[in-house]
Amino acid sequence: xxFQPFQPVLHxxxxxxxxxxxxxxxxxxxxxxxxAFSGLVAAGTDDGSDPLFTxxxxxxxxxxxxxxxxxxxxxxxxRGGALRLALSAVPDRRRWFAAKATAIALPVLAVGxxxxxxxxxxxxYLLGAAGPPWAVGLRGAVACGxxxxxxxxxxxxxxxxxxxxxxxxxxxxxxxxxVSFVIGDLSGxxxxxxxxxxxxxxxxxxxxxxxxxxxxxxxxxxWTAAALLAGARSLHRRDA
Numbered sequence: 496x497x498f499q500p501f502q503p504v505l506h507x508x509x510x511x512x513x514x515x516x517x518x519x520x521x522x523x524x525x526x527x528x529x530x531a532f533s534g535l536v537a538a539g540t541d542d543g544s545d546p547l548f549t550x551x552x553x554x555x556x557x558x559x560x561x562x563x564x565x566x567x568x569x570x571x572x573x574r575g576g577a578l579r580l581a582l583s584a585v586p587d588r589r590r591w592f593a594a595k596a597t598a599i600a601l602p603v604l605a606v607g608x609x610x611x612x613x614x615x616x617x618x619x620y621l622l623g624a625a626g627p628p629w630a631v632g633l634r635g636a637v638a639c640g641x642x643x644x645x646x647x648x649x650x651x652x653x654x655x656x657x658x659x660x661x662x663x664x665x666x667x668x669x670x671x672x673x674v675s676f677v678i679g680d681l682s683g684x685x686x687x688x689x690x691x692x693x694x695x696x697x698x699x700x701x702x703x704x705x706x707x708x709x710x711x712x713x714x715x716x717x718w719t720a721a722a723l724l725a726g727a728r729s730l731h732r733r734d735a
Contacts (some may be wrong), residue, residue: 501593507584507585521563521564525643531553532557548698549622553614555695558643561647562663564650569651572595573654592723592727600648635698638698651726658729696710
């Protein structure tokens with residue numbers, strides 16, 4: 496098989512993403528939902544709760560848009576023979592999937608960082624002196640962008656395994672909104688290693704459990720890497 500440079504494959508996948516309206520709308524929803532819910536919580540907070548988590552509370556809802564983005568970006572190539580067409584141009588399936596993952600990660604990271612900074616600015620304005628210090632807040636803004644990117648890629652990998660965006664959303668959204676909290680209440684420290692709970696440690700002012708801000712994101716990154724490797728293996732072994 497002749498060598499194919501990576502950049503043209505990435506460019507082709509980027510064109511797909513920026514021309515699909517649901518994906519562009521998903522990035523807008525990520526920004527709007529995160530900022531809106533964070534602002535509502537910050538505006539209604541008058542107690543001594545964690546100021547950083549108050550500012551970034553909306554990430555718990557914004558991650559749904561990130562997951563939908565990652566799942567839709569992959570599932571769009573699994574319908575109507577689109578994958579066969581893509582692989583006819585890029586026979587190396589691992590190269591194609593790496594380009595797809597990169598084309599997902601870059602816009603989510605960019606929008607996620609903008610979302611983090613906008614959320615921080617709004618939260619600081621609403622909370623005033625009760626808000627988090629700028630150094631801690633900026634850490635939270637960066638963590639916001641990284642966490643949302645990891646969750647989008649986690650969904651992308653799982654979609655490649657399940658071969659269905661609907662199945663991925665049916666698994667992940669109930670898990671994040673319900674099951675993760677139930678498990679956390681019942682299992683103690685083991686729940687800290689779940690991808691969402693580990694990653695969101697960085698959105699708290701004080702350490703939660705045994706993980707720190709960056710070790711928590713590292714745990715989420717390991718979950719994401721496992722999902723992407725499983726997705727690449729699934730694409731390599733199955734018929735298009």
